[in-house]
Amino acid sequence: MFFDSDLLMSALRALTPILLAALGGALCERAGVFNIGLEGMMLMGCFTAVATSWFTGSPWLGVLAAALAAAAYSLILAVGSVTLRGDAVVLGIAMNLLAVGLTSFLLRTVFGVQGTFDDPSLAGLPLVGGFSPLAYLAWAAVGVSALLLSRHVWGLRLRGVGEAPEAAATLGVSPARYKYAAVLLSGVLCGLAGAQLALGNVTLFSENMTAGRGWIAVVAVMLGRALPLGVLLAALLFGLAEAAGFRLQGLGMPQQATDAAPYVVTLVALFLSTAQRRRRAARTRPSTTGVTS
């Protein structure tokens, strides 16, 4: 059977870091901040998680430190775009570049190696039922953030801020505060995504190990329309396309085709969802994704 539980498991494992990061991106999107720095924030999380786990021996401290470090790193976006009103896209791209340079630099200075740091005694996250605890956390985060956004007072206010900041302000809600909160939370989630990748999916750090997952998360936010469940579906689509690609290699499909498949599938899904959205309503919710156009 082509689609079996192993394929699903594989897809689920592959999508966990993407999902965590994309949830962060979705929160930002909802607050009206376009965050394309997910890749960089995640990479900072990877490095911090591995470094902390290595020096303390505790993967849990690694997870914690990753969340904190990525949140601190996300302040660049918060301060730059909310307080100083800089362009979020430019900031995000710069953050991605900075993270690659910074983690490589730190890898050399902290561990004295280049490329990859791997050691059998580096403690990774334990597996529970085939998944790391962070994977369960990620799935829980989908529910929690869906609930938070749709039902919680904070989420309601956040959505209001993202859609019409001046309207929120007239009712006494500070848009800046909510935007900061969303960006910092996205930092935390990207930190967790990095920790999951570096201590969960595998147990090592290598330069640029996020390998474009942050960008996929950005696309998942867009495809999932910044809804937690939509983001989950988008990530799942990507994960399944990738896992199916691995199988198709076994059936003789060239590696290059299976490499491209997830992106093509995503693009087609975007076409379809945009077309559907256009058909359904002339009036669309304003989105921050068009900030620079």
Added chain:
Amino acid sequence: MDLTLDRVKGALRSPVTFSVVAGLVIGALFLVGTGADPFAAYGAVVTGSLGADGIGSTLTTGTSVLGMALALAIPLRAGLINLGGDGQLVLGGIAAAVTGLYSPLPAPLTVVLALLAGVVAGAAYAALAALCENRFGVPLLVSSLLLSYPATSLASYLVRYPLKEPGSSLPQTRRLPEGVALPVFGTSTVTAGLVLIVLAAAAYWFADRRTAVGYEIRMTGLNARFAAYAGVERRRLTLRLMATSGALAGLVGAIGVLSFPYRFLDGSLTAPGYTWTGLTAALLAAAAPLGTVVASFFFAVLQVGGLSMERTTEVPRELTQVLQAIVIVFLAARLRFPRLRRSRGKPQEPAAREPAAQGEPV
């Protein structure tokens, strides 16, 4: 006299200056933190990139960086971000390689044809991303990014199977026939590609400053509704700008293939990250033509000098990458030196505020 002084002061206070200085200072702190001597390190960067041994490499790297920077600056001038530079670059390269290998024409004509093929391939592919936005409503940022991956995979497939050099263990095409190559300056690695890219930069400068189209592009970038009100059609502009952008990226790819080692080797066009460096340079200069040239040269110096610094000192080259990113973070946040005296130059204030969006830093 006073005006020049004001200008100098304005330039010194501009976010560009601030960002570069801040980047250098933070980089120096990093260096001190790791026990290295910042002066020696920066000195090594400068001599390694601008000294007799390094200038050739700097110009070679600069050719690609500037080419990609121009490719990304042109749509950026109208507020459009093309994230698909890699795909367009690679398709340009593979198109040039195929043309170079199979063209029946004499070598010099084949070179021209190969360059054209690269240009056309890149332009067509970038136009596809524009169509995705214009026709299907998929934001350009995403459509260009997503389209980039299949393009690199396609090129990779082609050189692995149908175009693979027989007997080679590398995914690469055969070497282009003798003479199908861009002329080289002396014994250096600098090719006529540099001339082409510099010409492209000059054309961009000219178009930006002195043509109606350039004017429309600038105004669209500053206020798209204003441009539309005056009759500039956004979709058509998007399509044309993206095609131009892709054409340049394709040209860079073709130049890469028509330079040493005169073949398409999978990954060799994209691995050095010219697309991102170019985008950074374009963003740094707010897509202004001269600024883009200066920023590209600055980054080429950092890259070549950084590698040289790593060879001659203990300092890792990632430092230069960090430096580059810090500069752009500061620039995006439009940080600047605090004003020293409050009273001066009131009418200049708004002018000084915008160089990131408009001004030529020259």
Added chain:
Amino acid sequence: AAKDDAADGGSKGGGASFTLVTPDPVGQNEFLKLAVDGVKAAAKTHDGTQKVYQSSDSASQQQNVQAAVDAAPDVVVLVGFEFADLVAQQAEAHPKQQFLMVDACTTKTYANVSCAVFREHEGVYLAGAEAGLLSGSGKVGAVVVLDTGQFRRYSDPFAAGAKEAAPKTSASTRFVGGQSPFDDSARAKEQANSLLAKGTDQVMAAAAAGNYGVFEAAEAKGAYAYGVDVNQCTSAPGTVVDNVIKKTDVAVQEGIGQVLDGKGGKTVSYGLKEGGISLTGLEDGVESSKCVIAEHEDVLKKVEALRDRIVSGELTVDDPAAK
């Protein structure tokens, strides 16, 4: 960081100088680490100095080679097939400069270019034979960085060896690919998982940094893996069966020696026969290697016999890179 160490105990300046240029950052790349060990050892032997220039892409490769040539050391050592075009160009331009290419060679021969190439496929074939003999499911597979001729040397001969040892074995290959194939161990791990899910219980890992991912996957499923270049059994004791050893350090040392002796300009091929390629299981100290193969003397016996047939020339292993 660049290394400019006078070899231990040696005096600087008097002896020979060697510059090693790598195609990628050395990092945890065992193959490149061995090359570095090789030049260091050579510097020690010849009382000289050595430098290592690490590249990361085609542009930095070109700049590093240029810088190395400009400094005119006694030997410029280059590791990796990416350097073939560059070396040809530089050798022509600088006939007095001696080059040693490891793992690849220029298409034309030059008096000042010596080459040391490996026949990894011979070793991989033996590893495949072990896998065929050890497999319970009759399914073996390989996870390899990219679908290129060079890397197919780690997949096709593995399948061939397995079939030689156990004719009913079926084999399958996964190529890591993706956005950074050499660094993406999470992806390599999933690739391995997709093999394991189909019942594969013996996995050849030639996925660079991804090998750690492959080992993790095999370990979790109770399957077995095969490493490359050095003894990787220590990374996952009980999971890694054996390794295809590639003695790059030896090749570098010997190559430099020959160049210094004025016997440059030749290509030396290292395979099972020359001892440049081997398996951990066939070397001394198997017992302490932490490799699974140490517990399978019967298998080792058969593999030794197979090796002898290859060494004697009775059996030739197809080289996928030559296709």
Added chain:
Amino acid sequence: MTRPPSDPSAAAVSGPGGAVSGPDGAVGGLPPAVELRGITKRFPGTLANDAVDLTVRRGEIHALMGENGAGKSTLMSVLYGMERPDAGSIRIDGAEVSFGSPGAAMAAGLGMVHQSFKLFDSLTVAENVVYRAEPRRFGLVDRAAARRRVRELGAEHGLVVDPDARVGDLPVGLRQRVEILKLLHRGARTLILDEPTAVLTPAEADALFAVLRSLTARGRTVILVTHKLREVLEGSDNVTVLRDGRVVARLRTARTSGAGIAAAMTGRAVELDRVHPAGTPGDVVLDVEGLGTAGVHDVRLSVRAGEIVGIAGVAGNGQSELVEALAGLRTVTAGRVALRGEDVTHASAAERRAKGLAYVPEDRHAVGTAPAASVADNLAMGHHRTSLSSRRGLLPPSAVRAHARDLVGRFGVKAATPEVPASALSGGNLQKLLIGRELAHGAPLLLVEQPTRGVDIGAIQAIHDELVAYRDAGHAVLLVSAELSEIRGLADRILVMYEGRVTAAYDRAEADEATLGLAMAGGAGTTTGAPAGAAPDGD
């Protein structure tokens, strides 16, 4: 007409309708719901409120009237804590207060519906209503309670809205209800509505007034900012009229008339009332038949060379949409537009410009200029493909500069150099730049929208003179303005738009302010068989 020695309408303070009880007027022993004393608010270059006194009694609907820019919104912003007054005091229910934020005003029982809605389109009605004052259960928004609250409030005050509807899907009339529900949910005792009916249909407006009356009947107080005489006459108890930031009349509605209020409102500086000599109309330049687009229905009009046709109307009655459709920025869904005899119904903006159309849009910052671009670049727009670009699309910077210097000089734009960004110009100067640029085309047809909004007196006069001179040079001008005096002073013919239709057409002689005011407020008969664009001077 020249300015009389003393403002005639000043008498209105004691009014044709008789003065309301004085500013101190506490009625029946209860303190007034709202009492503003000597409120002064100054913006750079504008005295928006000049020692304004306003007394609003509990339980009344109090109308606040005045022309654009009279200071109504500013006064309400001061009251609502969004702006700090430079001087003056505020009493709510007799107690002196000082609000630092809308939150504080809300806490004191005030609630405001802003001129532009402050709603979240993607959220439901219930979510909009309870935002920032959410009923909670376990930290979650108690959606059932929120829905219940919307239904209860709706039933109580006749404001029925589906609590689960997405606000973005609602027609404006229902959105208005949501705004009011928001205030009621927060327990507002005094509701401030800034031009609540500007975007409503008459039926919706009537429904709104029914709600407002029911609110006041239950002891709430309403302050209503509006331009519409009819509403004021039918719906309010008292009227305060502002002009140029000062109170010029306090009237009891029952004892006044539309004419009285209009007179009080429009006793503006004399220059505006100056009537320019009539033009001499020539050939038809613009001919519009049965034009329809979003918000505009079946508009028929024509403009001839040498005449200014004015379109009067309260903002939001389709004028902007009409002009955008004529300029090619909005898709035409019905009818036909001809420019100099050529059909341009579906031509692009660029094509129309090429065929002889120039356009001064209403929003000069977002549409009419690129504030970040230099004055010279702003002045070049539209000319860059024609007079300024010599051959094959070249646009020499020297030509752009010369053009800029020329226009800056001709239209008296105060700019340090043509290189300064347009954002450095004052509003009036920016408007001069915009008008100068469009006039410089010498296009046969000029569309000009709100040409003097927010512009100082001197500049207004200059702009008016330019427009008349342009007409006299034989060009056609279509002028859209909410300023009656402007329309009356400039236009040779006046059309009135109401609810997206042209409902009345007047010759300049027959259009006095009362007539126009009445027509703008929807008092010009029904829309059926309206005189529309048929030239009233008949030919």
